[in-house]
Amino acid sequence: xxxxxxxxxxxxxxxxxxxxxxxxxxxxxxxxxxxxxxxxxxxxxxxxxxxxxxxxxxxxxxxxxxxxxxxxxxxxxxxxxxxxxxxxxxxxxxxxxxxxxxxxxxxxxxxxxxxxxxxxxxxxxxxxxxxxxxxxxxxxxxxxxxxxxxxxxxxxxxxxxxxxxxxxxxxxxxx
Numbered sequence: 001x002x003x004x005x006x007x008x009x010x011x012x013x014x015x016x017x018x019x020x021x022x023x024x025x026x027x028x029x030x031x032x033x034x035x036x037x038x039x040x041x042x043x044x045x046x047x048x049x050x051x052x053x054x055x056x057x058x059x060x061x062x063x064x065x066x067x068x069x070x071x072x073x074x075x076x077x078x079x080x081x082x083x084x085x086x087x088x089x090x091x092x093x094x095x096x097x098x099x100x101x102x103x104x105x106x107x108x109x110x111x112x113x114x115x116x117x118x119x120x121x122x123x124x125x126x127x128x129x130x131x132x133x134x135x136x137x138x139x140x141x142x143x144x145x146x147x148x149x150x151x152x153x154x155x156x157x158x159x160x161x162x163x164x165x166x167x168x169x170x171x172x173x174x175x
Contacts, residue, residue, distance in 0.1 A: 002049045005118045008145040015150030020060040022069040033061040070104040086111040094119035095130040106138040115145035
């Protein structure tokens with residue numbers, strides 16, 4: 001999943017679509033995002049995944065205290081600033097944080113994409129159930145990441161990175 005997710009991230013960046021990392025703070029209330037990433041690289045169980053998907057300077061980040069990326073965070077403010085309409089949710093714990101975040105995104109009227117090949121859970125069965133729930137009740141599109149096409153604000157296939165403020169206006173479509 002991590003290598004597929006990296007390819008999706010690279011395509012999004014090339015199209016000028018913002019990438020936002022949302023991570024648990026692991027109860028480290030005095031920690032910052034970079035320190036949390038460093039902790040995961042040095043001591044985390046998924047250090048190989050973290051090394052592969054390590055955030056870049058141009059990426060945004062939000063630390064969360066609970067399961068949803070929206071709960072008690074600045075995520076909604078950031079998304080409104082970026083004029084975001086569609087969220088592509090990916091990650092580990094599809095049956096927890098991705099599901100809860102998708103639910104909160106749906107309640108805030110965002111369009112939701114949850115690429116089935118870019119989310120995993122403790123078991124394949126739990127992951128498939130979470131994807132089915134998001135598709136049925138939250139109107140999430142759960143097709144594979146290879147079917148996501150990034151378009152600019154005029155509907156053209158995105159070729160280059162627009163300015164930061166306009167990046168979220170890049171459209172995401174499915175083929």
